[in-house]
Amino acid sequence: MINFQYENPAKIIFGKGVIAKVGEEAKRYGAVKVLLVAGGGSIKRNGVYAQVVESLGKAGIDYCELWGIQPNPLLDKVEEGARICRSQGINFVLAVGGGSVIDTAKAIGVAASNEGNVWDYYMGIRSTIDHCLPIGVVLTIPAAGSETSYASVITNSDGNFKRGIHDNIIIPKFAIMDPQTTYSLSQYQMVCGLSDILAHLMERYFTNVEGTELTDRMIEAVCVTVINNALKALKNPTDYDTRAEIMLAATFAHNNSLDCGRIGDWGSHNVEHELSGSYNIAHGAGLSIIFPAWMKYVWKTNPARFVNFGKNVWGITSDTNDTEICVEQTIHRLEDWYKQLGLPTRLSDIGIDDSQFETMANRALKNRESGIGQFVKLKKDDIISIFKLAL
Amino acid sequence: MINFQYENPAKIIFGKGVIAKVGEEAKRYGAVKVLLVAGGGSIKRNGVYAQVVESLGKAGIDYCELWGIQPNPLLDKVEEGARICRSQGINFVLAVGGGSVIDTAKAIGVAASNEGNVWDYYMGIRSTIDHCLPIGVVLTIPAAGSETSYASVITNSDGNFKRGIHDNIIIPKFAIMDPQTTYSLSQYQMVCGLSDILAHLMERYFTNVEGTELTDRMIEAVCVTVINNALKALKNPTDYDTRAEIMLAATFAHNNSLDCGRIGDWGSHNVEHELSGSYNIAHGAGLSIIFPAWMKYVWKTNPARFVNFGKNVWGITSDTNDTEICVEQTIHRLEDWYKQLGLPTRLSDIGIDDSQFETMANRALKNRESGIGQFVKLKKDDIISIFKLAL
Numbered sequence: 182m183i184n185f186q187y188e189n190p191a192k193i194i195f196g197k198g199v200i201a202k203v204g205e206e207a208k209r210y211g212a213v214k215v216l217l218v219a220g221g222g223s224i225k226r227n228g229v230y231a232q233v234v235e236s237l238g239k240a241g242i243d244y245c246e247l248w249g250i251q252p253n254p255l256l257d258k259v260e261e262g263a264r265i266c267r268s269q270g271i272n273f274v275l276a277v278g279g280g281s282v283i284d285t286a287k288a289i290g291v292a293a294s295n296e297g298n299v300w301d302y303y304m305g306i307r308s309t310i311d312h313c314l315p316i317g318v319v320l321t322i323p324a325a326g327s328e329t330s331y332a333s334v335i336t337n338s339d340g341n342f343k344r345g346i347h348d349n350i351i352i353p354k355f356a357i358m359d360p361q362t363t364y365s366l367s368q369y370q371m372v373c374g375l376s377d378i379l380a381h382l383m384e385r386y387f388t389n390v391e392g393t394e395l396t397d398r399m400i401e402a403v404c405v406t407v408i409n410n411a412l413k414a415l416k417n418p419t420d421y422d423t424r425a426e427i428m429l430a431a432t433f434a435h436n437n438s439l440d441c442g443r444i445g446d447w448g449s450h451n452v453e454h455e456l457s458g459s460y461n462i463a464h465g466a467g468l469s470i471i472f473p474a475w476m477k478y479v480w481k482t483n484p485a486r487f488v489n490f491g492k493n494v495w496g497i498t499s500d501t502n503d504t505e506i507c508v509e510q511t512i513h514r515l516e517d518w519y520k521q522l523g524l525p526t527r528l529s530d531i532g533i534d535d536s537q538f539e540t541m542a543n544r545a546l547k548n549r550e551s552g553i554g555q556f557v558k559l560k561k562d563d564i565i566s567i568f569k570l571a572l
Numbered sequence: 573m574i575n576f577q578y579e580n581p582a583k584i585i586f587g588k589g590v591i592a593k594v595g596e597e598a599k600r601y602g603a604v605k606v607l608l609v610a611g612g613g614s615i616k617r618n619g620v621y622a623q624v625v626e627s628l629g630k631a632g633i634d635y636c637e638l639w640g641i642q643p644n645p646l647l648d649k650v651e652e653g654a655r656i657c658r659s660q661g662i663n664f665v666l667a668v669g670g671g672s673v674i675d676t677a678k679a680i681g682v683a684a685s686n687e688g689n690v691w692d693y694y695m696g697i698r699s700t701i702d703h704c705l706p707i708g709v710v711l712t713i714p715a716a717g718s719e720t721s722y723a724s725v726i727t728n729s730d731g732n733f734k735r736g737i738h739d740n741i742i743i744p745k746f747a748i749m750d751p752q753t754t755y756s757l758s759q760y761q762m763v764c765g766l767s768d769i770l771a772h773l774m775e776r777y778f779t780n781v782e783g784t785e786l787t788d789r790m791i792e793a794v795c796v797t798v799i800n801n802a803l804k805a806l807k808n809p810t811d812y813d814t815r816a817e818i819m820l821a822a823t824f825a826h827n828n829s830l831d832c833g834r835i836g837d838w839g840s841h842n843v844e845h846e847l848s849g850s851y852n853i854a855h856g857a858g859l860s861i862i863f864p865a866w867m868k869y870v871w872k873t874n875p876a877r878f879v880n881f882g883k884n885v886w887g888i889t890s891d892t893n894d895t896e897i898c899v900e901q902t903i904h905r906l907e908d909w910y911k912q913l914g915l916p917t918r919l920s921d922i923g924i925d926d927s928q929f930e931t932m933a934n935r936a937l938k939n940r941e942s943g944i945g946q947f948v949k950l951k952k953d954d955i956i957s958i959f960k961l962a963l
């Protein structure tokens with residue numbers, strides 16, 4: 182186990198009817214005038230917006246609105262939000278939505294309260310983030326885990342760069358989670374979310390650090406819960422407990438507690454960011470294509486870890502004396518799960534050919550020339566090989 | 573799953589050599605003059621005290637000392653500490669030790685900064701705790717989980733009442749944990765700690781709330797890790813990773829994250845508090861006696877939960893179609909584990925007879941007349957029956 186430091190002060194308010202608490206919670210963190218950040222309008226159709234606005238009103242909190250945050254959220258909207266914050270005297274940013282909305286809210290919180298270009302943080306040109314407006318979240322999509330994470334991923338439309346920042350200063354003050362808000366999600370939104378949740382767990386699981394039994398077992402526990410509940414959630418979208426398991430799992434998968442004493446990989450996420458940044462596909466759909474290819478490419482680095490993953494998460498029992506067969510079965514089970522959910526597992530499934538492989542590999546390594554990923558440091562040829570395995 | 577609210581802002585600083593950070597961390601939370609709270613002097617022998625004092629000195633922090641905190645820590649020392657805080661202008665309490673030291677530090681933090689009698693909070697006569705001095709921890713015993721918990725348990729020597737408070741305001745600002753500090757613990761201190769850790773997990777596991785798959789699996793994961801590493805830690809006290817697994821497990825077992833969406837029982841803890849409050853035995857040794865007896869008394873309330881505990885934690889596979897046999901085997905495995913660690917599993921093992929059963933049962937219910945425990949609400953006759961099963 183390696184030395185580590187962990188803290189996550191985000192407050193989770195979870196359950197039926199909890200959206201009514203958003204006003205009082207925002208007030209607790211000093212909110213006077215709020216920027217409400219939202220997506221395409223689904224929260225108006227499912228009643229979440231009405232609940233939020235009513236609660237803010239009851240708490241006497243004024244607000245402005247920024248709509249139209251899309252999947253793979255763009256820097257333009259961050260800058261628009263920051264301008265509103267400055268011109269309107271906003272002192273609190275409230276994300277009402279999923280990961281893209283929350284990541285945008287975090288970026289706005291940073292952009293509005295620091296001098297200079299916020300994008301420099303994302304490109305790694307500036308590192309220390311001195312200030313951030315307090316962020317609150319009303320979560321509607323279990324997926325990104327951004328509701329209590331220290332990360333934000335934004336795409337710059339100028340260069341198709343999709344990059345992240347990681348800093349405790351952007352952890353939301355609170356995350357309000359009512360699993361009932363997920364009942365109205367489309368099947369495709371749900372499966373992309375499930376893919377993202379499992380990917381966050383796998384990114385953490387695949388480490389070369391020794392002496393990680395506790396967090397290994399805990400990650401496996403969350404993986405199995407996600408896998409067990411995925412198809413149930415699709416078949417019965419209004420089963421509260423199933424949706425609650427998934428929503429809570431998404432948070433645990435990305436609140437960093439499962440990182441304690443280990444180093445995650447994040448190679449697949451960074452390779453996938455090039456895909457979704459370039460082709461504007463859903464992040465979860467990109468992950469279901471990239472992760473199996475990454476596994477096929479890297480497993481020989483640490484076969485025992487893949488065998489444990491197969492045994493403890495997928496219940497693989499046969500042929501376990503033959504490592505290669507066990508790993509093949511493990512990857513096959515993962516791909517099969519993606520397929521059952523209706524997710525693509527090959528680039529060709531979504532009409533992507535090899536024409537951009539080199540461009541994407543180059544972009545992935547921009548300002549990260551030493552390579553991406555920790556389990557295996559991926560260089561240009563490795564990234565292209567993974568893309569080829571994913572064809 | 574039931575509605576819940578969760579937050580735990582404690583910062584964990586974990587690993588080899590981290591005690592050197594205590595000064596700068598205390599300073600971050602405003603420490604100018606610190607009350608260093610400690611036990612019987614073992615931290616002087618194992619070098620922890622010297623590391624702490626050096627770090628405080630480097631950070632320019634002044635300090636007073638309060639020594640002599642014993643297992644089952646007493647109210648007298650809390651009051652002594654509070655007097656020092658007031659007279660010396662202490663603005664930060666630093667616990668250097670295990671659960672008793674930390675619980676005392678928390679109580680001092682409350683006593684020093686609120687009017688009236690601090691004991692009233694413990695007896696449930698006063699509820700809202702308005703203030704608490706900031707608390708920091710240098711942990712030396714993996715057991716109580718008090719380093720990041722919202723609880724403090726103190727014994728009032730006047731009436732042998734051992735009671736707890738639960739409030740987020742007493743959560744330490746930081747917990748510094750170097751597993752190497754545990755190398756010098758006696759075998760008895762280690763096994764009592766291991767018993768307490770497993771008990772914290774079992775108290776949470778035994779719930780009647782339905783729809784708790786994620787936290788069930790996570791609790792099971794921590795239980796198995798504790799069980800797996802216990803004997804290894806005794807056989808090889810300086811194996812870093814083993815000690816690190818146990819130290820981290822102790823924190824996860826009691827930081828409340830595994831309570832999300834469920835209601836723990838805590839009947840066994842409350843029954844045990846009467847034992848250790850009356851006979852001044854180690855809390856962990858009391859738990860290894862009470863928990864199996866409690867299980868024998870209550871399992872029929874929810875046999876399926878006991879079967880899952882047996883299968884998923886203890887790996888019980890045979891006879892699982894016969895619930896009673898499966899539960900018997902489960903309890904037997906738990907008792908056997910305690911015995912392997914050298915812990916008592918019967919009151920008679922430590923020379924306690926039935927003479928105080930009624931007195932202890934009455935005291936357990938003082939100000940809690942509706943009963944103790946949530947899995948089964950224990951009344952006077954139930955508590956006495958559990959004591960009898962433990963004879």
